[in-house]
Each structure stands twice: as structure tokens, then as C-alpha cells.
Amino acid sequence: MPGLSLVTVGASLAPADPAQLLPAREQMAFTLGFHIILVPFGVAFTFLMLIANARGIRRNDETALLLARRWSQVAAVLFAVGAVSGTVLSFELGLLWPRLMGTYGAAFGIPFAIEGLFFFLEAIFVAIYVFGWQRMRPWPHFWTGVPVVLSGIGGTLSVVAANAWMNQPGGFTMRDGKIVEVRPLEVIFNGAFGFEAIHMLLAAYMVAGFVVAGVYAAGMLRGRRDRYHRLGLAIPLTVAALVTPLQIFVGDIAAREVYRNEPAKFAAIEAVPTTGTHVPEVLGGYYANGKVHGGIKIPSGASLLSGYSPSTRIQGLDAIPAEVRPPDRLVTIVHLSFDVMVGIGTALLGLSAWYALAWWRRRDLPRSRWFLRATTISGVLAVVALEAGWVVTEVGRQPWTVTGHLLTRDAVTTSGNLWLFFAATVALYVAVGATTVYVLRLLRRRWRDQGGATETDVPYGPARGPEATPAAGQA
Amino acid sequence: MSTFAAVVLFIGVTAYAVLGGADYGAGFWDLTAGGARRGRDPRHLIDQTLAPVWEANHVWLIFCLVMLWTGFPSAFAAIMTTLYIPLGLAALGIVVRGSGFAFRKVVVKTDQQRATGAAFATSSVITPFFFGTIAGGIASGRVPADGHGDPVTSWVNPTSLLGGVLAVGVCAFVAAVFLTAEARTRADAHLEGWFRRRAQASAVATGAVALAGIAVLHADAGRLFDGLTGRGLPLVLISAASGLASIALLHRAEPRLLQALAVGAAGTVVVGWGVAQYPYLLGTHLRLDEAAAPDATLASLTLVAAAALLLVVPSMALLFVLHQRGRLDTA
Numbered sequence: 001m002p003g004l005s006l007v008t009v010g011a012s013l014a015p016a017d018p019a020q021l022l023p024a025r026e027q028m029a030f031t032l033g034f035h036i037i038l039v040p041f042g043v044a045f046t047f048l049m050l051i052a053n054a055r056g057i058r059r060n061d062e063t064a065l066l067l068a069r070r071w072s073q074v075a076a077v078l079f080a081v082g083a084v085s086g087t088v089l090s091f092e093l094g095l096l097w098p099r100l101m102g103t104y105g106a107a108f109g110i111p112f113a114i115e116g117l118f119f120f121l122e123a124i125f126v127a128i129y130v131f132g133w134q135r136m137r138p139w140p141h142f143w144t145g146v147p148v149v150l151s152g153i154g155g156t157l158s159v160v161a162a163n164a165w166m167n168q169p170g171g172f173t174m175r176d177g178k179i180v181e182v183r184p185l186e187v188i189f190n191g192a193f194g195f196e197a198i199h200m201l202l203a204a205y206m207v208a209g210f211v212v213a214g215v216y217a218a219g220m221l222r223g224r225r226d227r228y229h230r231l232g233l234a235i236p237l238t239v240a241a242l243v244t245p246l247q248i249f250v251g252d253i254a255a256r257e258v259y260r261n262e263p264a265k266f267a268a269i270e271a272v273p274t275t276g277t278h279v280p281e282v283l284g285g286y287y288a289n290g291k292v293h294g295g296i297k298i299p300s301g302a303s304l305l306s307g308y309s310p311s312t313r314i315q316g317l318d319a320i321p322a323e324v325r326p327p328d329r330l331v332t333i334v335h336l337s338f339d340v341m342v343g344i345g346t347a348l349l350g351l352s353a354w355y356a357l358a359w360w361r362r363r364d365l366p367r368s369r370w371f372l373r374a375t376t377i378s379g380v381l382a383v384v385a386l387e388a389g390w391v392v393t394e395v396g397r398q399p400w401t402v403t404g405h406l407l408t409r410d411a412v413t414t415s416g417n418l419w420l421f422f423a424a425t426v427a428l429y430v431a432v433g434a435t436t437v438y439v440l441r442l443l444r445r446r447w448r449d450q451g452g453a454t455e456t457d458v459p460y461g462p463a464r465g466p467e468a469t470p471a472a473g474q475a
Numbered sequence: 476m477s478t479f480a481a482v483v484l485f486i487g488v489t490a491y492a493v494l495g496g497a498d499y500g501a502g503f504w505d506l507t508a509g510g511a512r513r514g515r516d517p518r519h520l521i522d523q524t525l526a527p528v529w530e531a532n533h534v535w536l537i538f539c540l541v542m543l544w545t546g547f548p549s550a551f552a553a554i555m556t557t558l559y560i561p562l563g564l565a566a567l568g569i570v571v572r573g574s575g576f577a578f579r580k581v582v583v584k585t586d587q588q589r590a591t592g593a594a595f596a597t598s599s600v601i602t603p604f605f606f607g608t609i610a611g612g613i614a615s616g617r618v619p620a621d622g623h624g625d626p627v628t629s630w631v632n633p634t635s636l637l638g639g640v641l642a643v644g645v646c647a648f649v650a651a652v653f654l655t656a657e658a659r660t661r662a663d664a665h666l667e668g669w670f671r672r673r674a675q676a677s678a679v680a681t682g683a684v685a686l687a688g689i690a691v692l693h694a695d696a697g698r699l700f701d702g703l704t705g706r707g708l709p710l711v712l713i714s715a716a717s718g719l720a721s722i723a724l725l726h727r728a729e730p731r732l733l734q735a736l737a738v739g740a741a742g743t744v745v746v747g748w749g750v751a752q753y754p755y756l757l758g759t760h761l762r763l764d765e766a767a768a769p770d771a772t773l774a775s776l777t778l779v780a781a782a783a784l785l786l787v788v789p790s791m792a793l794l795f796v797l798h799q800r801g802r803l804d805t806a
Contacts, residue, residue, distance in 0.1 A: 073581075080577035083530050084570045090540045091566040094555030098622065101544045102552025106768030109545025113779045116541045120534045120787040124794045127527040127803070134804035147790075182768065184775040415556055415623055421563050428567055432574045435591070439581045 017409045023418035024096040025408070027425060029394070031088055034429055036390060037383055038082035042122065043152035043201070044208035045075050048236050050145045055235075057138045063228050067235070069133055070447060071212075074440060076130045081436055083123065088425075096418070100401055100411040106179045107172040107187045108162060108402075114188075115158035121151040156204060157197045164192035167393065168261055169402050191261050195254040196393070202247040203389060207382045209240025210348065214379030215444075217372045230365065237375065238359075240382075241352035248345055252305075259306040262403070263315040265396035268326055268334040270302045274316040279303045283339055287331040290318070324407070326398050337391040344385035351378055476774075477767035480546040481756070483780045485749040487542055491535035492745045493649065493738050496642070498529045500650025502572065502599020503643065504673060505592065511585055517654075518592070520666055524657050526580065527803045531791060533573065538783075546776050549620070550756045550766040557624035558612050561605040568602035571595070600643055607642030611635030614748055615696035616758025620766075633695040637688045644681035645741050651677050652721055652737035656730030660799070671725050678722045682715075698759060702751025710747035714740050 049071040056065030090112075094101050100108070125147040132141045165171075171186030172179050216232035259266045266272075271287045272279055279302040285295020300310035307313075317325060326334075351374050358366040365371065397403060401411040501521045508514030544551040555562065575595030579588055608630040615634035618624050629635075651674035658666035692700040703711055721728075721736035728736075756766050767773060797803050 077577050077581060080530065081574050083533060084573035087533070087537060087569050088566050090537055091562060094540075094544060094551055095559050095563055095566075098552040098556045101555070102549050102622070105544040105548025105551060106772045109541060109548065109768075110772060110775050112541045113545050113776055116534070116538050117779055117782055117787065119537060120531065120783065121790055123530040123534050124787070124790045127531060128794055128797060131527045131803035132797070135802045180769060182771045182775075184771055413556055413559070415626060416559050424563075424567060428570055432570060435574065435578055439578050442581060 018412055018414050020096075020414060020416070020418045021409050021412045023422045024412045027418065027422040028092060028096055030422075030426060031085065031092060031429070032390070032394075033387055034433065035082065035085040035089060036386060037207075038078050038085060039156070040204040040207035040211070040386070041075060041078040042082050042126075043156050044205040044239075045071065045078070045212065046126070046145065046148045046152060047205070048208060048212060048239060049075060050142065050149060051235050051239070052231075053142050053145065057142060063231055064235075066228065067232050070443070072130050072133070073443060076126065077436065077439055077443075079123075079126050081432060083119075085429075085432075086119075095421075096413055097401065097411045098413050100406060103177065104169075104172075104179065104402060104406065107169075107182050108165060110182070110184050110187050111158045111161035111165065115155050115162075118151040118155035118158060121147055122155060125151070153201060156201050160197040160200045161188050161190070161193050163393070164196040165190045166400075166402050167196070167265075167397055168192040169405055174405075192257070195250065195257050199247070199250050199254050199389070202243050202250060203386050205243045206240050206247060206348065207379075207386050209236040209238075209243065210375075210382040211236075211379030213237035213240060214376045217375035221369065221372045221376060233375065234365065237355055240348075240378075241355050244345070244349050244352040248349055251342070251345065256306055259314070262396075264317075264320050264326075264403075265334070265393075266306070267315055267317045267320070268331045268396050269338045269392060270314065271331055271335040272302065272314050272316040274318045275313065276316065277303055277311045277313050279312075279314045281305060282335075284336070287335060288328050324399055326395075330395055330398055334392055334396045337388040337395070341385045341388040341392065344381045344388070348378060348382065348385075351375065476770055477546075477764045478754070480542070480767065480773045480776055481749075481753075481763045483776065484539060484542040484546060485746070487535055487539040488749070489742050489745045491532070491539055492642075492645075493742050494528075494532040495535055496603060496646040496741060497649045497653050497737075498525055498532055499572075499599045499603045499643075500646030500648065501525055501654065502596045503647040504650060504654065504670070506596035506600060511589065516663075516666055517669055520654060520658060520661075520663075520670075522580065524654060525576065527798050528794065529573075529576065531794060533569075536569075542776060546768055546773060547756060547763070547766040548768060550618075550761060553618050553620055553622035553624075553757060553761070554609075554613060556622035557618045557626065557629045558609050560626055561608050561612075561630045565602050565605040565609070568598040568605065571598035572602060603642040603646045604639040605630075607637075607639035608635035609638075610642070610748070611638030611696075613757065614638070614699050614752065616698065616760070618757050620757055620761040633691045634699070637684070637691045640684055641681065641688060641744075644677060644684055645744065648674060648677040648681050648718070649737045649741050652725070652733055655725060656733045659730050674725060675722055678718055682718065685715075699748075699751055703747055705751075706753075707747040707751040710743045710750060714743040714747065717743065 049068050052064045052068035052071065055061055056063075056068055125144055129141070129145040129148060132144055136144070165187055168191035170190045171183040171188075173181040213233050213236040216229045216236075219229045220233065255266075255269075258269070270279065271282055271285070271292045273287075273290045273292065278300045281298040281301025281304075282292050282295040283298070285292050287293070302314060303310050303312040317331065320326075351371075354366055354371060354374075358364060358371075399407050399409070401408045501524065505514075505518055505521050508517045540551075543554075571594050575591045575593075575598065579591040579595055582588055582591060611632070611634040612618060612629045615632065617629040617632065617635075651670050655667055655670040655674050658670055689700075692703065717736045717739035721733055721740060724733065724736070754762050754764070756763050
């Protein structure tokens with residue numbers, strides 16, 4: 001493993017894991033797993049909204065404008081939940097991983113500082129855009145949405161830069177366990193930055209595209225085949241279908257980068273027990289006692305994919321020093337998550353091709369009900385693939401938090417009963433998650449009852465007079 | 476270099492205390508506005524005033540966290556390993572507050588609005604209280620430089636409790652003045668009176684707490700007391716004068732002037748804390764320059780701060796101006 005310092009390894013051999021390690025990892029995984037579902041809606045859903053908005057203004061298309069406006073209301077709710085669940089993550093970096101932040105904050109923090117800037121801009125312009133429908137003129141209003149999309153992209157790149165730095169740390173010099181020199185550009189543009197950032201960004205666009213398309217496909221399956229639903233399906237699905245092949249290309253590059261620069265993670269992804277050539281690609285199966293059990297083996301597949309030749313040598317798990325070798329259980333998790341991600345990606349590529357073919361031939365959606373069924377579940381699948389991808393990169397780095405420098409068990413806090421904090425967090429997030437779903441369904445029912453455009457929903461209409469108080473009281 | 480980074484950090488703390496604080500304070504008045512019918516109008520105004528701005532104001536908190544952990548990482552770790560109880564509770568409070576507010580805007584049935592609104596309002600009171608206790612723990616030197624201070628007494632102590640109560644009071648006061656000004660802009664005499672009475676009451680209550688606080692600090696946090704009565708005294712006096720002036724002028728002054736005075740009253744207290752503490756970050760045991768990250772990191776933070784000045788400040792001004800001119804439809 002490059003950069004592996006024997007000193008750090010030796011120092012960490014000492015006692016058993018702190019009691020806080022398991023709850024801290026569970027909590028981080030849970031809250032990050034929750035937050036990441038919201039990310040595509042802040043980052044990419046807003047782009048879909050702007051497409052509908054521009055189309056609506058340019059072609060005087062009331063339906064497109066109605067979609068854009070309703071999407072912005074959904075985005076507002078999800079952005080709020082995402083903003084607060086993202087804040088929790090900031091707290092958790094300190095509350096759960098004080099030794100990561102205390103020692104490496106001077107380097108690791110820099111991308112977050114840049115992200116803070118983008119988050120500011122995003123929050124400001126989301127508000128202007130969401131609340132600007134009634135009283136701003138169409139094009140100026142549209143342009144207030146553009147910084148939302150741009151800062152969403154910038155924010156994603158910054159946060160992923162921080163994560164990529166944990167995978168391939170660089171740009172700092174340590175002396176006596178303290179960072180004494182930082183090279184900010186090397187921190188930000190670390191080895192894993194490029195492919196990870198683009199991979200995540202495209203993933204966000206895929207998730208938003210397939211999820212939103214799925215919502216309208218479900219409506220069409222129930223017989224609502226009006227133009228509103230067709231457009232609501234076509235805009236996001238077109239974006240997702242354009243992004244998916246690109247994503248598969250980028251994912252392929254990413255895998256080869258991981259092969260080259262993060263060999264331990266690659267060994268777990270492919271579940272390679274021993275270093276060698278002609279390594280088979282195993283689909284499925286599980287890893288136990290130095291062997292892969294079950295699964296379908298494609299001879300020399302992994303070697304071919306990583307170096308275009310069956311004689312490509314792949315480092316196995318046996319090459320990792322025993323004290324920092326991931327346990328079998330984690331190898332299986334990483335390996336299966338990778339298979340799930342790639343499998344779903346391939347299926348979504350198929351759906352994209354189906355859609356593209358129909359559009360190319362007839363300028364219309366495919367007629368089959370199976371197409372609508374597939375689109376309906378594509379959103380759920382895309383979310384699963386997103387989560388699986390994060391499992392690959394995060395679990396695949398274990399036992400390290402900062403590869404080669406800081407073990408997760410040395411990063412974790414040593415004070416407090418974290419199970420209590422974790423339990424409270426799960427209870428709260430379940431309530432918030434359930435209410436979010438409830439509120440979105442409420443909006444859907446309200447809009448369905450309104451049918452198409454109603455007066456209050458027509459954007460850029462004349463300013464309304466005094467109206468009923470929407471937010472009346474409570475106790 | 477480290478002083479400059481500390482100034483940037485403290486600008487963030489002050490901005491969050493004032494702007495974020497006003498949003499929390501609005502939640503205080505929401506909570507105490509009475510039953511569904513009686514509290515309907517004030518809650519409506521609170522809703523309309525907060526909706527477009529609270530998220531942008533909230534980002535100041537993220538800004539502070541990031542500046543602290545990047546610019547002064549060891550101090551960040553020390554604070555987090557000591558004050559983890561109030562910090563954890565504040566984090567959960569933030570989730571309840573933000574999502575409760577966002578949900579209340581969508582639901583229409585009274586009982587659902589009651590539940591989401593109560594979640595928003597209750598957590599709007601609890602969260603600043605915890606932030607106040609955290610500030611008190613830091614200011615009274617209860618966070619050791621290596622962290623892992625006492626998890627209970629670091630925030631359950633006279634200075635922290637004073638900080639918590641004062642935070643809730645100041646938030647409520649600033650919010651009441653803002654909402655009085657907002658009601659006047661909308662020419663709503665009834666609501667103007669409603670919030671004006673509350674601004675006056677909260678000013679009196681907060682002033683009394685602050686006066687009592689002098690004795691508390693004298694007994695419990697000598698160094699902070701010395702700083703506030705020495706180097707920080709002008710700021711403390713400005714704060715008191717702004718607070719009194721805003722109450723005296725509450726009937727007549729321009730809304731804009733009222734808001735400025737409330738901001739002045741709250742902001743100078745926070746700045747005063749910073750001035751009193753300089754050049755230490757934690758108690759008298761960790762100086763800013765000892766806790767600071769290497770220069771290149773601080774230079775990066777300076778660049779980010781400059782970019783914020785160029786991009787974020789005008790954008791935020793645009794948001795506030797559009798909001799004040801009624802260009803944002805919050806219904």
C-alpha cells in the first residue's frame with residue numbers, strides 16, 4: 001500500500017477498539033446514508049426544474065411552467081431537510097471523529113471551507129428562486145435559478161474533494177504527529193478527486209432524473225397519460241438517459257484508477273484473495289477464510305478489465321499487512337455493493353437505450369407498459385446504486401479513515417455513550433423521513449385534485465390580492 | 476495571520492448570533508403566541524418573514540464550524556470532546572427546527588400545523604439555549620486545550636446557564652424588534668403593537684439577566700469579567716445603549732433604524748466576548764497562534780473569506796432587499 005507508514009501501524013496495534021467505534025460508525029453511515037439521498041435533489045433536480053422553466057417561457061408552455069413551479073416546491077422541502085441533515089454531518093465530524101479533525105483539519109478542512117461558500121450561494125438563490133415565481137419577471141426569475149445549479153455542482157465537487165482526500169491523502173507534511181505544512185492545491189486536487197467528483201456529480205443527475213421520471217411513470221401507469229405527465233417523465237428521463245452512458249464510462253475509469261492507486265480497496269471490490277495474474281471477475285458470492293464462495297466466475301475478467309490483458313497482475317488481500325487487512329465480512333460487503341452498483345448501472349443503461357431508441361424512431365415514449373414499469377422502479381434502483389457506491393468507497397477504505405495515516409479506531413472519540421446519541425438520532429431521522437414522505441404525498445394529492453393549471457398556480461401571473469392565511473396556528 | 480483568521484471566524488459567529496438568532500427568536504414568539512386562533516396573525520407574519528431567509532442565515536453556522544475546524548483544528552477537537560452533550564442536543568434541535576418549519580408551510584390541517592409548528596417553535600428555544608451554554612463553557616475557560624473536559628460541569632455551570640438564558644433572551648428581543656419593524660412596513664398596527672409590547676418586555680427581561688450576569692461573571696469567570704469591564708467595556712456600553720435606544724424609539728423610528736439598533740445591541744455583545752478573550756481561544760491556556768493551522772491553510776481561508784465578501788455578501792443583500800421590497804411571495 002503506498003504511503004503506508006509502519007510507525008502508524010505499530011502504534012495502533014495496542015489495545016482493543018474503543019467502545020465508541022461501533023456506534024460512531026453506525027451513526028455516521030446512517031446519517032450520511034440519509035443525507036445522500038437528498039443531495040441529488042439539491043444538486044440536480046434544480047437543473048431539471050430550470051429546463052422545464054426555460055422551455056415554459058420560450059415556448060409559452062403553461063404545462064412546463066407548472067411542472068417547474070411544482071418541482072421548485074418539492075425542491076424547497078427537500079433542500080430544507082438536506083440543509084439540516086448536512087449540518088448534523090458537520091457536527092458529527094467533530095463529535096464522532098475528533099481525532100480526524102483535530103489532527104488533519106488543517107488540510108482536510110480546506111475543501112469544506114470552499115463548500116461552505118457554495119452552500120451559502122445555493123441557500124440564498126434557492127430562496128430567491130422558490131419565492132420569486134409570483135412577483136419577478138420570467139427571465140430574471142429564471143436566471144436566479146442558475147446560481148443554484150452552479151453552486152450545487154461546486155458544492156458537490158468540494159465535498160467529494162474532502163472525501164477523495166481521505167482515500168488518497170496528500171498535500172501536507174507531518175512532524176511529531178502534527179501537520180506542520182499544508183499545500184492547499186495538492187489537498188484539493190488529490191489523486192482521487194477527479195474521478196470521484198465527476199462520478200458523484202453524474203450519480204446525482206442520474207438519481208434525480210430517474211426518481212422524478214419514476215414518479216410520473218407511476219402516474220401514467222394509473223392512467224393519467226396527459227401531457228403534464230408525459231412532459232414530467234420526458235424531461236428528467238432525457239437528462240438521465242444522456243448521463244447514464246457517460247457515467248458508465250467514468251465509472252470504468254474510476255475502477256482503473258482505484259486499481260492503480262488504491263490497491264487494497266480494489267482487492268476488496270474484486271474479492272481477490274491472493275496477488276496474481278489471470279484474476280477472474282466474480283459476480284456475486286461472498287468472501288470467507290481467504291476464499292471466494294459462490295458467485296459466477298468469468299475467467300481472467302478482472303485482469304482484463306483493469307489492464308486490458310489476462311496477464312495483468314492484481315494485488316490480493318494477502319498483500320495487505322494482517323493488522324490493517326479488512327475483515328472478511330467487510331470484503332464481502334464491498335464486493336457485493338460494487339456488483340449491485342454496476343448491475344443497476346447496466347440495467348439503467350438498458351432503460352436509457354430503450355428510451356433513446358423509441359425517441360429516435362418515433363419522437364415518442366416507448367408504448368409498452370413495461371417501459372413505464374421499468375421507469376417507475378428505476379428511481380429506487382438509482383438510489384440503491386448511489387448508496388452502494390458510497391459503501392464501496394467508504395467501507396472499502398477500512399480500517400483506515402485517512403488511508404495510510406489514521407485508522408478509524410484511532411479517529412473515533414473516546415468519550416460519552418454514543419449509543420444514546422445514535423438512538424436519539426435514528427428516532428428523529430425516522431420521524432423526519434416519514435414526515436418528508438407524508439408532506440410530498442400531500443403535495444401530490446393537492447396537485448392532483450387541482451388538476452392542470454389553476455389560477456393560483458400559474459406562474460408569472462398578476463400579483464394576487466390578500467388571501468387566506470396558509471400558516472394558521474397551533475398550540 | 477492567526478488573528479486575521481480569528482477575526483473572520485468571529486464575524487461568522489456574530490453574523491450567526493444576530494441573523495440566525497433572530498430566526499430562533501421568532502420561534503420563541505411563535506411558541507408563546509397562544510392558541511390556534513389567537514396566535515394566527517403573529518404566526519403568519521413570522522412565517523412570511525422567516526421563510527425566504529432562514530436557510531441562508533443558517534449557513535453562517537456551517538461557516539463557523541468549517542472556519543474553526545480548518546483554522547484552529549485542535550481547539551475544535553477540544554471543544555467537541557468536552558461539550559459534546561449540548562453540541563449533540565443542539566444538532567438534533569437544528570434538525571427539528573428546520574424540518575418542522577419547512578413542513579408547517581405545506582400541511583394545512585390545524586392539528587398537523589400544531590405538531591410541526593410546535594416542533595419548530597420548541598426547538599427554536601432549546602437550540603440557542605444550548606449554544607449559549609457552549610459559549611459560556613468556552614468563555615469561562617472550561618474546555619481544556621487537549622479536550623476531554625468534564626462533560627457535565629463544562630456546560631452546567633453559572634456562566635453557561637447565564638449564556639443560555641441570555642442567548643434565548645437576546646434572540647427573542649432581536650426577533651421582536653425585527654417583527655415590529657416588519658409589521659410597520661406592512662402597515663399592520665395591530666401586529667406592530669403585539670410585537671412592540673413583546674420587544675419591550677424581552678428587552679427589560681434580557682437587560683435584567685445581563686445585569687445579574689455581571690455578578691455571575693464576577694464570581695464564576697473572573698478573566699471574562701475583567702475583559703468585558705476592561706478592553707471590552709466600550710462594546711458592552713454600546714450594546715446597552717443600542718438596546719435602550721431601540722426600546723425608546725420603538726414607537727417612532729424608521730423600521731430600518733430599529734433593525735440596525737437591535738443588530739447593534741446583540742452583535743456588540745458577541746464581539747465584546749471575542750475582544751475580551753483575545754488573544755486566547757480557550758480560557759487562558761490556548762492562544763490563537765498556538766491553536767492555528769499552518770499559514771498556507773490560513774491563507775486559503777483568507778481567500779475563501781475574500782470570495783465570500785465578493786460573492787456571498789452581495790447575494791445576501793440581494794435576498795434581503797428583494798424580501799423587504801415584497802418581491803418574494805412567501806404565501
